Amino acid sequence: MNEHDHARPTRHPSIETALFGSEAVLYDERSGTVHHLNPSACAVWLLLDGRSIGDVVAGLAERTGLPRTEIGPDVLRAIADLDEAGLLEGEPASGS
Amino acid sequence: MTERFHAGFFEAGGIAFTVETNRPGFAALVADVFRDLRVGRRGPSAVVFEVLHRGVDPPANPWGVWRAGEQREMTVSDGYVLTYLLWEVSRLMFERTGERVHLHGAALVHDGRALVLAGPSHAGKSTLAAWLTHRGWGYLTDEAALVDPDTLIVSPFWRPINVRRPGPLDSIVAGLPGDGNGDAERLVPASTIGTLAPATPLAGIAFPCYTAKDEAGIGPLAPAAALLELTQHFPGLIADGRAGFRRLARLVAAVPAYTLRFHDLDEAERVLRTLVGRRS
Numbered sequence: 248m249n250e251h252d253h254a255r256p257t258r259h260p261s262i263e264t265a266l267f268g269s270e271a272v273l274y275d276e277r278s279g280t281v282h283h284l285n286p287s288a289c290a291v292w293l294l295l296d297g298r299s300i301g302d303v304v305a306g307l308a309e310r311t312g313l314p315r316t317e318i319g320p321d322v323l324r325a326i327a328d329l330d331e332a333g334l335l336e337g338e339p340a341s342g343s
Numbered sequence: 344m345t346e347r348f349h350a351g352f353f354e355a356g357g358i359a360f361t362v363e364t365n366r367p368g369f370a371a372l373v374a375d376v377f378r379d380l381r382v383g384r385r386g387p388s389a390v391v392f393e394v395l396h397r398g399v400d401p402p403a404n405p406w407g408v409w410r411a412g413e414q415r416e417m418t419v420s421d422g423y424v425l426t427y428l429l430w431e432v433s434r435l436m437f438e439r440t441g442e443r444v445h446l447h448g449a450a451l452v453h454d455g456r457a458l459v460l461a462g463p464s465h466a467g468k469s470t471l472a473a474w475l476t477h478r479g480w481g482y483l484t485d486e487a488a489l490v491d492p493d494t495l496i497v498s499p500f501w502r503p504i505n506v507r508r509p510g511p512l513d514s515i516v517a518g519l520p521g522d523g524n525g526d527a528e529r530l531v532p533a534s535t536i537g538t539l540a541p542a543t544p545l546a547g548i549a550f551p552c553y554t555a556k557d558e559a560g561i562g563p564l565a566p567a568a569a570l571l572e573l574t575q576h577f578p579g580l581i582a583d584g585r586a587g588f589r590r591l592a593r594l595v596a597a598v599p600a601y602t603l604r605f606h607d608l609d610e611a612e613r614v615l616r617t618l619v620g621r622r623s
Binding site for chain 2: 265267268271274276281283
């Protein structure tokens with residue numbers, strides 16, 4: 248357990264998600280901008296529904312069969328990138 | 344009161360409009376270049392564009408443009424006024440697109456199937472559209488394709504094709520009516536080089552890219568990449584915000600997209616003909 252595990256970053260309600268297989272294109276209706284998510288970022292994005300980061304990591308570890316310690320840093324980085332792009336609301340994962 | 348000249352009644356994507364001006368030569372030019380958009384007399388609901396020469400001499404830009412009495416642009420040059428008017432007409436149509444999706448691109452028809460050529464400016468869309476029209480493809484539109492995301496029908500908008508000069512189409516458009524003025528671009532009525540096509544179901548979206556020497560080649564483009572292409576270069580295309588984005592996403596999920604590299608127009612035509620001929 249680390250300091251970020253209890254944060255609950257959530258998809259911002261102004262973002263529309265178009266899902267194409269394992270990829271997604273996001274539309275931010277506030278700015279009119281679009282963002283492309285590769286499969287890794289998309290997998291994280293789809294789990295940002297208010298659950299804790301710890302639960303996001305656990306969910307992805309279960310899905311991929313990889314250990315939490317291995318995917319944890321990548322998940323934090325993806326959340327930080329999404330947050331920096333203004334796509335999240337709630338407690339950010341900054342400080343990672 | 345200044346005398347007014349009426350260029351005619353027209354329609355853009357089902358939207359009726361008229362053009363009035365205080366210069367008889369300009370009225371004749373609009374009537375000629377917009378000939379494919381011409382319709383019979385319309386009632387008072389037609390949107391009136393006024394294109395008025397303010398009587399100033401060069402180097403001042405003498406033209407002003409109003410839409411339905413509202414001032415749009417007051418300093419338009421002689422060489423740009425027709426292009427600007429066409430842009431205003433396209434804008435009017437986009438504002439009233441309704442549930443249809445607006446793609447920045449040309450649309451052509453082969454064997455009853457439509458292909459949209461989309462992409463950024465200077466990618467070769469208009470040149471290719473004019474060439475395909477000249478080679479027997481049906482012409483639906485240039486620069487402004489309207490597609491119903493549910494039926495996948497592409498609506499015709501027979502606006503004149505914007506042909507750049509000098510270029511590979513010089514010999515085709517030489518001597519044809521159209522707006523010249525010796526400028527680098529020329530608006531050519533599509534019916535003078537080929538056939539106009541009615542509303543047609545969409546078979547695919549191709550993103551052309553002119554290359555200096557490569558042979559023509561086509562490759563698949565994933566829906567996410569296609570949506571990104573369509574939106575990143577033209578954020579204004581997502582009219583109607585979120586709902587518009589959803590419609591666009593629905594469209595790219597339903598229609599295959601491709602990248603097209605081309606150098607030779609005839610080779611590009613052959614490759615596209617094969618592509619449209621494929622039946623899923």
